[in-house]
Amino acid sequence: MITKPLLPLMITLVMGFSLTLNAQKTFSPQQKEAQCSRIRAACHYAWNGYKKYAGGYDALSPISKKGKNWYGVSFLMTPLDAFDTFYLLGMKEEANEAREMVAAGMNFNVNQEVQLFEVNIRLLGGLISAYELSGDKRMIALAKELGMRLLPAFKSPTGMPWRYVNLRTAKTRDSISNPAEIGTYLLEFGKLTAYTHDSIYYRTAKKAAFEVYRRRSDIDLVGTTINIITGDWKNSESQIGARIDSYYEYLFKAWLLFGDTDCKQAWEIHNKAIKKYLLTEVPSGSYFTRVDMRSGRETHSLYGALDAFYAGVLALSGDTATASRIQKGNFHMWTTFNLEPEEFNFRNDSLLYPEYPLRPENIESCFYLYRKTHSQQYLLMGQRMIRDILEKCKTDAGFAGMKNVKTLEKADSMESFFFAETLKYSYLLFAPENTLDLNKVVFNTEAHPFKIIRK
Ligand code: DMJ
Numbered sequence: 086m087i088t089k090p091l092l093p094l095m096i097t098l099v100m101g102f103s104l105t106l107n108a109q110k111t112f113s114p115q116q117k118e119a120q121c122s123r124i125r126a127a128c129h130y131a132w133n134g135y136k137k138y139a140g141g142y143d144a145l146s147p148i149s150k151k152g153k154n155w156y157g158v159s160f161l162m163t164p165l166d167a168f169d170t171f172y173l174l175g176m177k178e179e180a181n182e183a184r185e186m187v188a189a190g191m192n193f194n195v196n197q198e199v200q201l202f203e204v205n206i207r208l209l210g211g212l213i214s215a216y217e218l219s220g221d222k223r224m225i226a227l228a229k230e231l232g233m234r235l236l237p238a239f240k241s242p243t244g245m246p247w248r249y250v251n252l253r254t255a256k257t258r259d260s261i262s263n264p265a266e267i268g269t270y271l272l273e274f275g276k277l278t279a280y281t282h283d284s285i286y287y288r289t290a291k292k293a294a295f296e297v298y299r300r301r302s303d304i305d306l307v308g309t310t311i312n313i314i315t316g317d318w319k320n321s322e323s324q325i326g327a328r329i330d331s332y333y334e335y336l337f338k339a340w341l342l343f344g345d346t347d348c349k350q351a352w353e354i355h356n357k358a359i360k361k362y363l364l365t366e367v368p369s370g371s372y373f374t375r376v377d378m379r380s381g382r383e384t385h386s387l388y389g390a391l392d393a394f395y396a397g398v399l400a401l402s403g404d405t406a407t408a409s410r411i412q413k414g415n416f417h418m419w420t421t422f423n424l425e426p427e428e429f430n431f432r433n434d435s436l437l438y439p440e441y442p443l444r445p446e447n448i449e450s451c452f453y454l455y456r457k458t459h460s461q462q463y464l465l466m467g468q469r470m471i472r473d474i475l476e477k478c479k480t481d482a483g484f485a486g487m488k489n490v491k492t493l494e495k496a497d498s499m500e501s502f503f504f505a506e507t508l509k510y511s512y513l514l515f516a517p518e519n520t521l522d523l524n525k526v527v528f529n530t531e532a533h534p535f536k537i538i539r540k
Contacts, residue, residue, distance in 0.1 A: 110461050110462075110465060111461055112461060112464050112515070117464075117515040117516070118515075120467075120468065120471070120514075120515040121174075121512055121515050121516050123471070123475065124174070124471070124508055124511050124512040124515075125174050125175075125176065125512070127475055127484070127508065128167075128170065128171070128174060128176065128179075128504070128508050128512075129176065129179070130479075130483065130484075131145075131483040131484055131499065131503065131504065131508075132167065132171075132179050132183075132504075134147060134150075134480075134481075134482035134483035134499075135163050135164075135483065135499075136182075137482070138150040138151060138152065138482055139151065139152030139153070139163070140152070140186075141159060141161070141186070141190060142154055142159050142163075143155050143159050143160060143161065143162040143163060143501070144162055144163050144498070144499060144500065144501055145163065145482060145483050145499045146497045146498065146499075147480045147481075147482045147483040147484060147485040147495075147497065147498070147499045148480055148482075148485055148495060148496075148497040149497050150481070150482045153498075155203075156197050156198075156199065157197055158192070158195050158197055159190070160191065160199075160204070160208055161186055161187050161190055161191055162207055162208070162501040163501045163504060164182075164183035164184075164186040164187055165183070165187050165191075165207065165208055165211040165212065165215070165501075166207050166211055166501035166502060166504050166505035166531065167179075167183050167501070167504035167505065168180055168183040168184055168187070168211060168214075168215050168218075169211070169214045169215060169218055169505075169509075169533055169534060170504050170505060170508055170509040170512075170532075171183055172218050172219070173509060173512065173513070173516075173520060173521060173534075174508075174509075174512050180219075184215060184219060184221060184224070187212075187215070187224070187227070188221070188223045188224075188227075191227055193227070193230050193231050193234055193252050194230075194252070194253060195252055195253055196251065196252075196253045196254060197251065197252055197253070198249045198250065198251045198252075198256070198258065199249065199250065199251075199252060200248060200249055200266075201235060201238045201246055201247070201248060201249065201250055201266065202248070202265065202266040202269055204231070204235065205235065205269065205270055205273050206269060206273070206331075206529060206530050206531040206533075207501060207502075207505070207531050208231060209228055209231050209232060209235070209273045209277075210272070210273050210529040210530075210531050210533040210535075211505070211531070211533055212224045212225070212227050212228035212231065213225070213228050213273060213276045213277075213280075213533065213535060214529075214533035214534050214535060216228065217534070217535065217536050218534070225280055228276075228277065228280070229277065229280065229281055232273075232274065232277040232281075232286060234250075234252045234253075234255075235250060236285070236286075236289065237250055237255035237257065238250035238257055239289045239292075239293060240257070241257075241260070241313050241314060242313075242314050242315075242316075243296050243313055243314065243315075243316050244289070244292040244293055244296050245262065245267045245293050245296045245297070245311070245313035245316075246262070246266070246267060246270075246293055246313065247259055247260060247262070247313065248260075248261075248262050248266055260312055260313050260314045261310055261311075261312055261313075261319055262310070262311060262312075262313050263309055263310050263311065263328035263329065264297045264307050264308075264309075264311070264328065264329045264332035264333075265327075265328050265329055265330055265331045265332050266328070267293050267294065267296070267297050267311070267313065267332065268293060268294035268297050268298075268331070268332035268335055268336070269331040269332060269334075269335050269530060270289075270290035270293065270294075270335075271287070271290045271291060271294055271335045271336075271338070271339040271343075271345075271348065272335060272338055272339060272342055272527070272529045272535055273290075273529060274286035274287050274289060274290035275287045275290065275339065275342065275343050276535055279538060287343075291339075291345075291347075291348075294332065294335065294336065294348075294351075295347070295351070296316070297311070297332060298336075298351050298355075300316060300318065301354075301355070301378075302321075302323075302378040302379045303379070304358055304361075304362060304378070304379070304381050305354050305355060305357065305358035306323040306355075306358050306359070306362060306363075306376070306378040306379075306381070307323060307329060307332070307355075307378060308320055308321040308322060308323055308378045309321075309322045309323070309324065309328050309329060310328065318378070321377055321378045321379060322375050322376070322377065322378070322384050322385075323362070323363070323375065323376050323377065323378040324363065324373065324374075324375040324376075324387075324392070325359060325363060325373045325392055325395050326373075326388075326389055326391040326392040327389075327391050330391055330392075330394060330395075330530075331530040333352065333355055333356070333359070333395075333398070334394065334398055334530055335348075335530070336348045336349075336351045336352040336355065337349075337352040337356075337398055337401075337402060338527050338528075338529075340352060341401075341527045341537065341539070342527040342535055342537055342538065342539065343538060343539060344539035356399075356402075359373065359395075360407065361381075362376050362381040363375075363376060364407070364411075365386070365431075366410070367414075367431060367432060369413070369414060369417040369431070369434075370410060370411065370412075370413035370414025370415070370416075370417050370431075371407070371410035371411045371413065371414050372386075372388045372392070372411070372414045372431040373388065373392055373395060373411075374386050374387075374388070374431075375387055385430075386430050386431055386432040387428055387429075387430060387431075387437060388414070388418065388428070388429060388430075388431045389418075389425075389426065389427050389428035389429065389437075389438070390418075390425045390426065390427050390428075390441065390444045390446060390447065391427075391444065391446060392446075393411075393415040393418070393425070393446035393447040393449075393450055394446040394449055394450060395411060395450075396408040396409075396411035396412045396415060396450035396453075396454065397446070397449045397450035397452065397453035397454070398453075399411070400450065400453040400454045400456075400457045400458075401453050401457070401523070403457075405454065405457050405458050408450070408453070408454055408457075409454060409458070409460075411450070412450050412451065412454055412463070412466070414431065415446075415447045415450060416447070416466045416469075418431070418447075419447055419466075419469075419470055419473075420469070421434050422436065422439075422490040422491065423473055423477075423490070424441045424473050424474070424477060424478075424487060424490040425441055425444070425447055425490070426438060426439050426440070426441060426490050427439070427440040427441065427442075436490075436491065439487075439488070439489040439490050439491055439492075440486070440487060440488060440489070440490075440496070441478075441486055441487040441490050442486035442487075442496065442498060442500055443474065443478060443484060443485075443486045443499065443500055443502070443503040443507055444502070444507070445502060445503075445506035445507040445509075445510050445532065447470060448467055448470050448471070448507065448510045448511055448514065449506065449510045449532070451463040451464075451466050451467045451470070451510075451514055452467070452510045452513055452514045455467070455514055456518070456523055463514070464514065464515065467511065467514045467515070470511075471511045474507070474511075477493060478495070480495065483499045484499055484503060485497065485498065485499060486498045486499070486500065502531060502532075505531050505532050505533065506531060506532040509532050510532065521534065524537075525537055
């Protein structure tokens with residue numbers, strides 16, 4: 086029992102403690118710069134590892150210390166994805182090295198089948214932003230050539246693209262696709278239309294996205310997989326993660342980037358349905374569950390690393406109230422496992438898929454929320470997540486994804502999006518805001534910044 090004379094002392098001590106905590110919670114410009122330096126050093130370390138062991142390849146295998154290509158030839162995924170991150174971080178030498186590697190080594194005139202979606206967001210997106218930041222005409226020439234070689238993928242009975250296209254022969258393959266791999270071209274193809282003065286690019290990308298949109302259910306949701314020949318849904322589970330995520334993101338961002346009001350309307354209709362049927366409150370935060378696209382009934386309370394992006398899109402759209410509740414859930418997912426898993430069940434915190442391939446989405450959402458609210462909690466969340474990545478994922482040659490967030494067994498993989506997105510958003514969270522003005526640029530889904538040309 087606390088005696089009366091001791092009470093004022095206790096109150097002073099408790100208040101003093103919480104004041105100290107609050108004081109610690111406000112990041113000074115020096116503390117922010119220290120975070121930026123840490124990210125720059127990590128970026129430098131990973132790039133040196135790539136150059137030493139994997140220079141010229143698509144990516145570094147950070148445990149076996151070897152280079153790895155996605156296909157029979159290299160498309161220099163890492164240098165191209167990394168260029169604009171180096172540029173924004175003020176790493177001029179590295180930015181030049183990466184750009185020269187791309188200019189000297191990129192060749193799209195190859196008899197090689199590629200996955201349309203990945204090549205679009207990483208390569209076409211990387212080339213467009215490289216041009217817009219550096220003015221290097223070689224980058225836009227490569228972008229135009231790649232765009233031309235990707236177009237045949239959209240020749241299908243519905244206008245929805247095949248998943249794979251051969252860059253030289255234009256042969257296409259794989260008709261079972263998904264909203265993300267069908268609807269994530271609006272930004273890159275819209276930019277190509279602006280730079281080529283040929284409307285075919287944006288028209289084609291928009292037709293594909295709206296072929297998905299017009300097949301939405303009566304309750305305005307889309308499913309996970311669809312046949313691009315018949316237009317029939319193959320998997321009617323609706324969610325906001327893998328295979329759907331950037332379809333929603335691009336409808337909203339095509340409005341931001343180009344002022345396309347059709348896209349704005351489609352985004353608003355989908356967003357309303359997503360919030361009505363998928364958004365679920367539990368004590369640890371808000372999450373998006375999975376439901377049947379027609380009935381709206383829950384199929385699985387599964388959430389994961391990819392789903393975490395939606396808080397960022399909502400924050401960017403101005404809905405910071407919903408976004409902050411989702412970010413509470415995102416951070417709970419991270420801290421429950423001390424690195425986020427690919428999938429977990431948010432109703433009982435059980436681990437469903439333990440991988441962590443160095444994904445950015447949780448930090449990306451912190452970045453948008455911080456820019457929109459300036460609440461220090463997002464800096465604290467970011468600081469914690471960045472610390473976990475830099476400490477737990479570091480190897481002798483770079484940074485490695487995790488096979489298992491519980492056992493901390495590493496995977497021999499450092500995805501190029503670690504440079505393009507994870508390190509970039511980590512840096513921008515703490516960097517002075519004029520490093521990147523969100524009123525002037527929109528990020529594509531691989532975090533390549535595109536200049537707004539909204540009319
Ligand atoms: C990136 O390639 C893109 O952000 C994509 O939209 C989803 N997955 C990865 C990063 O996790």
